[in-house]
Amino acid sequence: MHGEHYVPEPMPSLNGSRYAVAWRRFWLSSLAAEAEYRLNFILATTNSLLALAGSIFGLHLFFRTGYRLGGWSWEEALLVMGVFTLLDGFASALLNPNLNRIVSHIRDGTMDFILLKPMDSQFWVSARHFSLWGVPNVLFGLITLGYAGKKLGFGWTEWAQGSLPVALAVLILYSLWFALAATSVWFVKIYNVTFVLRSFLEAGRFPISAFPQPSRFFFTFILPVAFLTTVPAESMLGRTGAGNVAWAGVTAILLLLLSRWFWRFSLRFYTSASS
Amino acid sequence: MKRTLRKARLLLGVTYAEMMEYRAELYLWALSGIMPFILMGLWAKAAGETPMGMPPVDFVRYFLAVFVVRQMTMVWVVWDFEYDVVNGQLSPRLLHPLNPVWRYVASHVGERFSRIPFVTALMGIFFLLYPKAWWVPAPGTLALAILAMLVAFIMRFVMQYAFAMLAFWTERANAIEDLWFTLYLFLSGYIAPLEMFPPAVREATLYTPFPYLVYVPAKLLAGQPVPALTTGFLVTLAWGLVFLALQQVLWRTGLRRYSAMGA
Numbered sequence: 001m002h003g004e005h006y007v008p009e010p011m012p013s014l015n016g017s018r019y020a021v022a023w024r025r026f027w028l029s030s031l032a033a034e035a036e037y038r039l040n041f042i043l044a045t046t047n048s049l050l051a052l053a054g055s056i057f058g059l060h061l062f063f064r065t066g067y068r069l070g071g072w073s074w075e076e077a078l079l080v081m082g083v084f085t086l087l088d089g090f091a092s093a094l095l096n097p098n099l100n101r102i103v104s105h106i107r108d109g110t111m112d113f114i115l116l117k118p119m120d121s122q123f124w125v126s127a128r129h130f131s132l133w134g135v136p137n138v139l140f141g142l143i144t145l146g147y148a149g150k151k152l153g154f155g156w157t158e159w160a161q162g163s164l165p166v167a168l169a170v171l172i173l174y175s176l177w178f179a180l181a182a183t184s185v186w187f188v189k190i191y192n193v194t195f196v197l198r199s200f201l202e203a204g205r206f207p208i209s210a211f212p213q214p215s216r217f218f219f220t221f222i223l224p225v226a227f228l229t230t231v232p233a234e235s236m237l238g239r240t241g242a243g244n245v246a247w248a249g250v251t252a253i254l255l256l257l258l259s260r261w262f263w264r265f266s267l268r269f270y271t272s273a274s275s
Numbered sequence: 276m277k278r279t280l281r282k283a284r285l286l287l288g289v290t291y292a293e294m295m296e297y298r299a300e301l302y303l304w305a306l307s308g309i310m311p312f313i314l315m316g317l318w319a320k321a322a323g324e325t326p327m328g329m330p331p332v333d334f335v336r337y338f339l340a341v342f343v344v345r346q347m348t349m350v351w352v353v354w355d356f357e358y359d360v361v362n363g364q365l366s367p368r369l370l371h372p373l374n375p376v377w378r379y380v381a382s383h384v385g386e387r388f389s390r391i392p393f394v395t396a397l398m399g400i401f402f403l404l405y406p407k408a409w410w411v412p413a414p415g416t417l418a419l420a421i422l423a424m425l426v427a428f429i430m431r432f433v434m435q436y437a438f439a440m441l442a443f444w445t446e447r448a449n450a451i452e453d454l455w456f457t458l459y460l461f462l463s464g465y466i467a468p469l470e471m472f473p474p475a476v477r478e479a480t481l482y483t484p485f486p487y488l489v490y491v492p493a494k495l496l497a498g499q500p501v502p503a504l505t506t507g508f509l510v511t512l513a514w515g516l517v518f519l520a521l522q523q524v525l526w527r528t529g530l531r532r533y534s535a536m537g538a
Contacts, residue, residue, distance in 0.1 A: 037447065039445075040447050040450050043447075043450040043451070043454065044450065044453075046454060047450075047454050047457055050454065050457045050458065051457050051460075054457060054458075054460060054461030054466075055461075057461060058466040058467065061466070061467050061471045061472065062317070062321055064471070064473065065325055065326070065327055066325060067321050067324065067325040067327070069317075069321070187299070193303060195303075195307050196303050196306050196307045196309075198307075199306075199307040199308070199309050199310060200309055202309075202310055202313055203313045206317060210317050210320065210321075211316045211317065211320065212316050212319065212320050215313075215316045
């Protein structure tokens with residue numbers, strides 16, 4: 001707009017802090033845009049609350065008849081549900097709004113501008129947007145965790161044991177989502193493939209041991225859903241050894257590196273729009 | 276009459292061809308309907324370990340039927356309609372000698388046919404992997420199941436189209452549909468057959484439109500007994516009329532205040 005009066009603020013030269021500044025501005029502008037739709041936010045919160053009630057009801061159906069879902073007690077299974085809700089909120093707040101846009105950047109050729117920016121392109125496409133719609137689920141996930149943890153008599157140790165696996169779960173989720181979103185370089189016509197991933201991840205609402213053997217194998221080794229929700233809950237319960245957490249760490253790092261490599265690889269096939 | 280038929284045939288042909296262009300996308304959409312299989316595993320295992328009132332194989336068949344019912348009753352008219360209102364695409368359609376609703380109906384029906392081969396293939400693979408689940412419903416029940424699916428599709432379309440009318444007032448009519456969809460997910464029998472619900476909740480849901488959108492057609496398709504079909508039909512009819520009336524009112528008042536982009 002008022003180009004002639006606009007004096008760009010000098011960018012801090014330090015590399016890390018430059019990213020921090022950029023990220024802060026990204027979020028502020030996203031929040032400003034979302035503030036336009038306040039009624040929507042209320043509706044989304046209501047919907048999250050309804051969905052949480054429904055999920056808890058659905059989980060309760062398994063326990064009604066005295067069945068212990070995969071050998072887990074009601075409160076323990078609630079921990080899994082809590083971690084799932086938390087991750088779901090994270091995905092709605094940060095993954096969905098950003099990574100679903102990659103396909104349109106590629107289709108419309110606006111990826112050119114992103115690649116030209118003096119900033120890592122993976123960072124830009126992953127961090128540019130922030131959606132408030134995910135925040136209620138993050139809160140409800142924490143509340144569910146808090147409730148179940150209180151019933152189970154958790155102290156600081158239990159929460160501390162759980163925090164690293166939850167952080168690893170966030171990394172795994174991001175890497176999977178990002179790698180899949182990056183395939184849009186080839187599949188421009190397909191609106192986005194991430195909703196297929198999202199539907200498979202629904203399995204993470206339940207402890208992995210509740211599944212029959214073949215799907216347990218699938219959700220551990222092919223699509224690591226087990227590391228997303230079951231391993232964090234087991235760590236809080238002190239039921240898993242350091243071995244499983246180490247595996248989660250290895251998986252997270254490998255997937256993160258893979259997503260980074262895959263992004264660079266796929267960009268080699270990006271030819272901009274109309275060329 | 277002949278002209279109407281010709282119009283219908285033309286519209287369907289066009290939308291079917293359109294949908295075939297997007298086959299890969301369609302297959303992915305179908306694949307994203309994986310949830311019934313996730314729940315199938317959970318419930319079959321549960322029923323194998325604790326008596327649930329239904330043997331494991333019944334759960335397997337029920338959830339396979341849920342998958343089919345979901346695939347055959349997908350509705351997305353609220354997103355299309357909202358897009359058309361916001362972008363002004365509705366304006367030229369209002370000039371056509373055809374109520375715009377038929378275009379949406381045609382695209383849904385056309386899409387349905389392009390989805391059938393994929394769903395059939397997926398079921399074939401399923402029965403190959405798990406032959407114990409194979410069943411053939413009696414011809415009478417099958418006919419009833421198809422009828423129930425048709426009713427479910429019409430009901431979902433009518434309800435969603437009524438919500439779509441809100442696009443005349445707000446840019447995000449789909450937020451209301453999302454709320455309704457959440458209720459649908461948990462009350463329709465999508466997460467578990469209604470027999471698993473606490474009795475009081477089950478009784479209450481029978482007066483909502485939801486069980487007739489998934490539970491009843493799926494039960495019929497799976498060849499399992501369904502309680503009180505007549506009541507169900509009457510409840511569905513009542514809800515259908517309510518939503519149809521609502522849609523008509525919203526359509527008339529909405530159209531009056533509609534001023535499209537660039538119109």
